[in-house]
Amino acid sequence: xxxxxxxxxxxxxxxxxxxxVPADDDPDATDLGAADYIDGLLGxxxxxxxxxxxxxxxxxRFGGEPSFATFHRLAARDELxxxxxxxxxxxxxxxxxxxxxIGLQEQYTEGLAALGEDFPSLPAEQQDLRxxxxxxxxxxxxxxxxxxLYAAPEYGGNRDLMGWRSIGYLGxxxxxxYSDEEVSDE
Amino acid sequence: xTARDFQxxxxxxxxxxxxxxxxxxxxxxxxxxxxxxHNYLISSDYPHDLMQVFSNDELKYTFRHFLGPDPWxxxxxxxxxxxxxxxxxxxxVNNLPATVGGGSxxxxxxLYRFREDDFRMLTELGPAQGADIxxxxxxxxxxxxxxxxxxxxxxxAGLATANPFAxxxxxxxxxxxxxxxxxxxxxSAAAERLGYHPYPAPSGVNSVPYDERxxxxxxxxxxxxxxxxxxxxxxxxxxRRALRTGRADLRPDAFVSRxxxxxxxATGVEWIDHDGATHRELADEIVxxxxxxxxxxxxxxxxxxxxxxxxxxxxxxxxxAFGEVPYRLHGHMGRSVTHVHDDHVIVDDxxxxxxxxAGLPWIKGGLVxxxxxxxxxxxxxxxxxxxEHRRHMRRSPMREHFLGFCMHxxxxxxxxxxVDLDPAVRDYRGIPVARTTYEPHPHxxxxxxxxxxxxxxxxxxxxxxxxxxxxxxxxxxxxTSAHSDIxxxxxxxxxAGTARMGxxxxxxxxxxxxxxxxxxxxxxxxxxxxxxxxxxxxxxxLVALAIRNVDxxxxxxxxxxxxxxxxxxxxxxxxxxxxxxxxxNREAAR
Numbered sequence: 001x002x003x004x005x006x007x008x009x010x011x012x013x014x015x016x017x018x019x020x021v022p023a024d025d026d027p028d029a030t031d032l033g034a035a036d037y038i039d040g041l042l043g044x045x046x047x048x049x050x051x052x053x054x055x056x057x058x059x060x061r062f063g064g065e066p067s068f069a070t071f072h073r074l075a076a077r078d079e080l081x082x083x084x085x086x087x088x089x090x091x092x093x094x095x096x097x098x099x100x101x102i103g104l105q106e107q108y109t110e111g112l113a114a115l116g117e118d119f120p121s122l123p124a125e126q127q128d129l130r131x132x133x134x135x136x137x138x139x140x141x142x143x144x145x146x147x148x149l150y151a152a153p154e155y156g157g158n159r160d161l162m163g164w165r166s167i168g169y170l171g172x173x174x175x176x177x178y179s180d181e182e183v184s185d186e
Numbered sequence: 187x188t189a190r191d192f193q194x195x196x197x198x199x200x201x202x203x204x205x206x207x208x209x210x211x212x213x214x215x216x217x218x219x220x221x222x223x224h225n226y227l228i229s230s231d232y233p234h235d236l237m238q239v240f241s242n243d244e245l246k247y248t249f250r251h252f253l254g255p256d257p258w259x260x261x262x263x264x265x266x267x268x269x270x271x272x273x274x275x276x277x278x279v280n281n282l283p284a285t286v287g288g289g290s291x292x293x294x295x296x297l298y299r300f301r302e303d304d305f306r307m308l309t310e311l312g313p314a315q316g317a318d319i320x321x322x323x324x325x326x327x328x329x330x331x332x333x334x335x336x337x338x339x340x341x342x343a344g345l346a347t348a349n350p351f352a353x354x355x356x357x358x359x360x361x362x363x364x365x366x367x368x369x370x371x372x373x374s375a376a377a378e379r380l381g382y383h384p385y386p387a388p389s390g391v392n393s394v395p396y397d398e399r400x401x402x403x404x405x406x407x408x409x410x411x412x413x414x415x416x417x418x419x420x421x422x423x424x425x426r427r428a429l430r431t432g433r434a435d436l437r438p439d440a441f442v443s444r445x446x447x448x449x450x451x452a453t454g455v456e457w458i459d460h461d462g463a464t465h466r467e468l469a470d471e472i473v474x475x476x477x478x479x480x481x482x483x484x485x486x487x488x489x490x491x492x493x494x495x496x497x498x499x500x501x502x503x504x505x506x507a508f509g510e511v512p513y514r515l516h517g518h519m520g521r522s523v524t525h526v527h528d529d530h531v532i533v534d535d536x537x538x539x540x541x542x543x544a545g546l547p548w549i550k551g552g553l554v555x556x557x558x559x560x561x562x563x564x565x566x567x568x569x570x571x572x573x574e575h576r577r578h579m580r581r582s583p584m585r586e587h588f589l590g591f592c593m594h595x596x597x598x599x600x601x602x603x604x605v606d607l608d609p610a611v612r613d614y615r616g617i618p619v620a621r622t623t624y625e626p627h628p629h630x631x632x633x634x635x636x637x638x639x640x641x642x643x644x645x646x647x648x649x650x651x652x653x654x655x656x657x658x659x660x661x662x663x664x665x666t667s668a669h670s671d672i673x674x675x676x677x678x679x680x681x682a683g684t685a686r687m688g689x690x691x692x693x694x695x696x697x698x699x700x701x702x703x704x705x706x707x708x709x710x711x712x713x714x715x716x717x718x719x720x721x722x723x724x725x726x727x728l729v730a731l732a733i734r735n736v737d738x739x740x741x742x743x744x745x746x747x748x749x750x751x752x753x754x755x756x757x758x759x760x761x762x763x764x765x766x767x768x769x770x771n772r773e774a775a776r
């Protein structure tokens with residue numbers, strides 16, 4: 001799978017993900033695929049169709065023909081919106097209708113630079129201080145780590161379903177669903 | 187290039203537009219349905235099967251705008267009052283899906299009737315200062331037979347005798363209720379001990395196979411998601427019936443930007459295709475069913491000048507109460523909500539007392555849903571990072587330990603609350619977007635305070651601790667992200683009132699049959715028509731109203747069911763029959 005980040009940026013991202021959700025009885029966020037998910041989002045348009053909307057109706061995990069991995073083709077307007085979000089507006093007039101947009105790629109490039117190349121080698125407390133010093137980028141990263149842990153694995157994270165398994169969640173259960181007893185009983 | 191291939195143009199494929207298409211094609215008319223969003227719902231080829239595209243995918247539906255509208259491509263703007271300036275924010279304001287099937291695709295399909303009193307609020311309760319309360323130009327009895335038809339066409343599961351506050355009805359529900367969720371059994375038992383009257387929520391979700399669709403299998407991806415197996419009724423079946431007549435054409439990715447008017451009659455529409463090219467379509471009449479924000483936007487874009495257009499915008503005032511219990515609730519299994527109670531719509535002595543101490547003549551609450559948060563990514567984003575993140579996720583306070591209520595409180599109509607055209611912000615096509623100017627009336631704030639206390643007492647009775655109450659919109663506090671349910675932008679997807687129907691053209695936008703005063707061949711068929719919003723979700727009422735108004739439009743006499751009869755032989759229970767042979771000769775239908 002093609003990726004957007006350089007090896008150096010990737011090492012900083014992985015260290016940051018590991019700190020946001022560290023290992024306990026289960027592996028940390030990086031080992032669960034959060035960095036893969038984020039790199040996949042930043043590079044969504046490096047593949048065709050772009051990795052924005054997974055297919056449906058079924059993943060195959062609980063029956064049915066697997067179809068999540070076949071991503072939707074995007075209409076022109078959806079591509080405009082998602083390229084703007086990911087790549088930024090870059091002075092392109094149709095992307096600046098509501099004003100300039102700083103894309104996720106630039107937010108990550110600058111955010112990871114602000115964490116510093118030395119971030120992976122810092123002790124935990126200093127990593128936390130750095131994370132708290134990068135402003136709004138921390139919220140962006142935190143939200144994406146949550147998506148990387150708990151979104152369907154076809155988006156690149158949730159490795160071996162360990163994100164869901166670590167919290168006792170089955171995820172997409174169609175077409176099996178849950179029985180009436182599972183719904184109503186204690 | 188102009189064309190006149192259809193008798194009727196329908197704008198919007200949600201519950202109102204789909205119902206109009208169903209009724210008109212059944213009567214032999216030809217229709218074209220314009221929908222600005224994509225089509226993931228129904229095949230364009232005969233026999234027009236419901237498509238298999240929707241999925242259990244939280245990321246795509248909740249965070250990636252799969253059902254549209256993308257708030258960057260098609261934003262709306264918001265301000266509380268004119269004194270806020272032109273706008274406070276640009277982005278998401280009541281983003282009902284923009285997709286074939288409209289708002290019913292994402293809804294969990296709760297389909298309530300209004301009560302008799304809801305149609306005559308001014309008579310029953312009297313005026314309130316600053317509000318434009320009015321009676322409806324029809325009564326519950328007028329609408330009852332159409333409610334029955336709507337429940338049968340959509341497929342509603344419910345228990346007719348379970349709610350002591352319900353309006354009278356001429357027959358049973360077509361299906362029994364589905365299985366109750368465990369947490370709702372606990373809140374219902376506690377509510378009953380305190381004298382409340384919880385009952386199984388009437389739902390447009392199959393409890394048994396119905397109308398070529400299977401029973402719900404409780405996957406838990408209900409509210410906010412399209413149903414992968416189409417156990418949810420919604421507008422799919424109505425669109426399918428319309429398309430199978432051979433007299434309907436569905437045009438997705440087609441945005442109607444203007445109604446063409448000549449000498450007080452609409453002659454057609456201007457529409458923009460997915461490549462941005464503008465076209466004209468001519469017809470004898472237009473049905474506008476774009477929703478209570480897009481309908482007034484279209485009327486204003488078309489140059490209609492009635493000063494009431496867009497005014498009296500109502501949301502539901504949502505009041506949340508949550509409490510924590512030590513045992514596990516598994517709220518991610520089941521159909522999002524299975525129990526509700528109506529006691530708070532009654533203006534009792536306690537409510538009058540609370541009203542008087544707030545300087546109001548009365549306060550009215552709304553339907554209370556017994557709710558169960560169910561989504562894991564949304565939950566994860568609430569918790570702090572660091573070692574405690576996964577401890578929280580494993581214990582899962584939200585999915586596993588939160589007992590909760592959401593009251594859909596009645597919102598009083600106020601002329602200053604309105605939708606108009608934003609003076610500067612355009613959608614990606616270059617068309618001015620809908621701007622909302624809205625703040626709650628003191629009534630909603632007082633009602634919320636009063637009823638949230640009652641809801642908290644039920645949670646205590648159920649053994650919950652760490653109680654939290656909140657409202658949407660917030661009544662104090664500052665502007666937060668429009669993504670947040672807890673902000674000054676109302677989170678409720680229930681909207682109404684912006685093209686209100688009435689008997690006086692000076693105080694209403696549409697006549698008592700839903701026809702525009704300014705052009706009688708334009709029929710509005712969504713919740714824009716509602717003079718008051720009630721404390722119930724609008725969908726079933728707007729569908730029933732659409733059937734009644736299309737019937738009248740076709741010159742049919744109104745249906746009547748005597749109140750005394752409890753099961754009229756004229757009323758059929760069970761799924762609608764599939765037509766034996768499609769009528770494929772569109773030429774003849776013209």
